[in-house]
Amino acid sequence: MRQTRLVVDLLDRWRVAALGAGARPDAESTRAGEQLLTRWREPHRHYHTVAHLTAVLDVVDQHAELADRVDVVRLAAWWHDAVYDPRAAGDANERDSAALADSVLTGLGVPAPTVAEVRRLVLLTAGHEVAPGDTDGALLCDADLAVLATSPAAYERYAAAVRREYAHVPEPAFRAGRAAVLTGLLTLPALFRLPPLASRWEVPARDNVRRELAALTEPTAGPADLR
Structure with a gap:
């Protein structure tokens, strides 16, 4: 993997979160972070990229005082879109991401209750439905949806990137x-x-969401209108 400054910084953030959650401080943990970043840099991703990962981590870090176990939330942020296939149905990506997190984190020595909590948090991002009092779930989901509250121009870029990920869909x-x-x-x-x-x-x-929804549900122009 090409070690750009962004990659180096993200790997540092990965190590802090992994160690804080109980992973062994060895080379295997670093390799796991590198493999995760390879996933986040897959060529079919246009929105669900390292830029999105960074944005989610930034929100979590900026509001770390709101979390019960901030390193667990950080790990969940790393894993929440680890598997991303635009052709997958329903919540398959979230379920596969959670399963991968379970397998890898267990192999890194993260305690089983912490692994289970990361898995639970990742699964929350499928529907973003958070129970009252679930502060860690709220922080992760709020960070994941932060793009919705950006400026109209930034939101339009986000929506366009999502459309590119689904270019195969008519x-x-x-x-x-x-x-x-x-x-x-x-x-x-x-x-x-x-x-x-x-x-x-x-x-x-x-x-922003209402504006995009209105644009999507507007009737498309027919042949007689194209003049």
């Missing part, structure tokens, strides 16, 4: 599927659960 099917995802988000009681984040992000996020 436009009508993509519009229907994406609209279903966005509708599901809007039906959540709140997109963001932690008060410091919700107070800043809830309104702009819902505005």
